[in-house]
Amino acid sequence: GAILVLVGLFFLAIVTPFVPLGTIGMALVIAEGGLFLIGKYIIPIGDTTTTFLFTIMLGVGTDYAIFLMARYREERVEGRDRAQAVQTSVTWSGESIATSATTVIIAFGAMTISSFTLLRSIGVGLGFGVLIALLVSLTLIPSLILMAGDRVFWPMSGKRFERFAARARKRRSDRPGYFRRAASFSVKRPVLVLGLALLISLPAIYIALTGSTSYDFSAGLTQAESVHGITALEQSFGAGQIGPTQVMIQFPAVILVNGNLTNGSAASIEKLSQRIGNLSNVRVVTGPTRPNGIVVDATNMTSLTQEQKLAVLGGIGKDNRTVMLTVLFNEEPFTPDSLDTVSQIRSLVKNLQSSDSSLAQETILVGGASASTLDFANETISQFNTMRVLTVVAIFIVLLVVLGSYPLAITGILSIGLSITWAYAATLLFFNHVLQSGVIFIIPLVLFLLLYGIGMDYNIFILTRIREEAQKGKETHQAVVDAAGMSLLGRRAWWGPNRLRRVRFEKNNEASAKASEETIDPAATSSRP
Numbered sequence: 001g002a003i004l005v006l007v008g009l010f011f012l013a014i015v016t017p018f019v020p021l022g023t024i025g026m027a028l029v030i031a032e033g034g035l036f037l038i039g040k041y042i043i044p045i046g047d048t049t050t051t052f053l054f055t056i057m058l059g060v061g062t063d064y065a066i067f068l069m070a071r072y073r074e075e076r077v078e079g080r081d082r083a084q085a086v087q088t089s090v091t092w093s094g095e096s097i098a099t100s101a102t103t104v105i106i107a108f109g110a111m112t113i114s115s116f117t118l119l120r121s122i123g124v125g126l127g128f129g130v131l132i133a134l135l136v137s138l139t140l141i142p143s144l145i146l147m148a149g150d151r152v153f154w155p156m157s158g159k160r161f162e163r164f165a166a167r168a169r170k171r172r173s174d175r176p177g178y179f180r181r182a183a184s185f186s187v188k189r190p191v192l193v194l195g196l197a198l199l200i201s202l203p204a205i206y207i208a209l210t211g212s213t214s215y216d217f218s219a220g221l222t223q224a225e226s227v228h229g230i231t232a233l234e235q236s237f238g239a240g241q242i243g244p245t246q247v248m249i250q251f252p253a254v255i256l257v258n259g260n261l262t263n264g265s266a267a268s269i270e271k272l273s274q275r276i277g278n279l280s281n282v283r284v285v286t287g288p289t290r291p292n293g294i295v296v297d298a299t300n301m302t303s304l305t306q307e308q309k310l311a312v313l314g315g316i317g318k319d320n321r322t323v324m325l326t327v328l329f330n331e332e333p334f335t336p337d338s339l340d341t342v343s344q345i346r347s348l349v350k351n352l353q354s355s356d357s358s359l360a361q362e363t364i365l366v367g368g369a370s371a372s373t374l375d376f377a378n379e380t381i382s383q384f385n386t387m388r389v390l391t392v393v394a395i396f397i398v399l400l401v402v403l404g405s406y407p408l409a410i411t412g413i414l415s416i417g418l419s420i421t422w423a424y425a426a427t428l429l430f431f432n433h434v435l436q437s438g439v440i441f442i443i444p445l446v447l448f449l450l451l452y453g454i455g456m457d458y459n460i461f462i463l464t465r466i467r468e469e470a471q472k473g474k475e476t477h478q479a480v481v482d483a484a485g486m487s488l489l490g491r492r493a494w495w496g497p498n499r500l501r502r503v504r505f506e507k508n509n510e511a512s513a514k515a516s517e518e519t520i521d522p523a524a525t526s527s528r529p
Contacts, residue, residue, distance in 0.1 A: 003062055010066070011073070012164075015154045019144060020065030027136040028057055031129040038124060046118060049125035056454075057129045060104060063457055064097045064137035072145055073153065077165040082149050090142050096464040099402045100457040101134035106394045107453025110387035115379070201418050204425035211428035214438030215373050216334040240283050243333030243369030245342060247276065247325040247349075250363040256320040261288060261298040261312075268358050269323055270295065275348055276327055281341040287325040288315040333369040342371045377441055384445040391452055399460070403467055412459045420451045 007017035039045035071093040075085035111123025150157045186193045255265035270289040277285045284293040291311030298312050315324050329338050349364045399409035431439045
């Protein structure tokens, strides 16, 4: 509904909004059919992927359709005939859309290197969906426009469209619109605009670097029955009781002889239990040598009560050489302090095994709710760091090939990086201080890939249009749409690899650098639009 209203208002038309929605619907059907085959023969595709697929395809598909149709309308307003307007739209806007889709596919494709099936499924599914949206946009929409002509803007069609075009041309010459005035302001005061952007970025960077994230996936489900149950249990039995941590000790030989623990194994178990119990966030440690948190002599079972005997034997495995210690924390299992306590236990175990010969031969592992969450977080963050690097490098290469300019490619990478920082800072403030539910640690990681792919769309639309205007012979300052950084660089903005440069300048010794004319590179324009 919102898309129908917004697109209708943008084009002042009733029919136009149904064009992107219709093409997106067709693309979605094709994508879901393709994902069914991919899920059956290549990689499992989960329900979560299909849920995200609708949202992503609706977003990028609408973008691509609006960009094509807006460029067609612009060309028609300038007086081109229908066929020429469609050709120009697909030639120039098509390249921008294809480049944008490539960056989105790269970002989602980076998820496929993850070892987690869910992330691989999302990466494959969304990347495939964007590819289908691109193909449908570049084929179906131009065909519809060619057949329908200006009727796609009904009721702003026929004589009404001619009057609209005349008014638009007159308004553009008499009083530039908001975006043109904003572009003019940026070009005239690039240092001011860049300074304001950096000024806003400083607190955003600080918030992004120092903001805390949550590891509790149920934190936002305030009304769920399970959350109410956990809260009641915490109040009655303590927060650590909900998700205890287990420490598994496996000895090389049997430790239970004639119903009693051997002296060596009992000493090793108690030494480890005592060291763990001394940690600040540990409330109690239970195991064979302290079945109820109180130390007993498990080497002489006859001195124990029947209840204590059962508790001691309950901490020893069926193989009579594996022991389980249960560690209860003071805090909930998913707080940063609890996860840090797991790291402390593992570090403690490593130090003990290296310094104490009695523990050197044992296999000691730490598990439980806190440990599983910590391992998942560490593995995910490690893999996402690799994804980040691959995404940035791949998108930089794409921008360099398409724009033929080092400064433009670098500016595109840095500007979207600042946008992501602002978005992440705003997300932290909103969730931590307004909703007071915390941001799950995986959100910033996914947010980076989503915004680097989808957010790069708008940078590419702007940068490729700047390059187009420059190739048509305009000075850099005139070609700039709204990139103050490009205005600062002037002609240096087009510096790039010789074979890839898309905008070149004639050397003119009689005129200044600003007065020299820009020419289109014949080699570039013959191979690219």
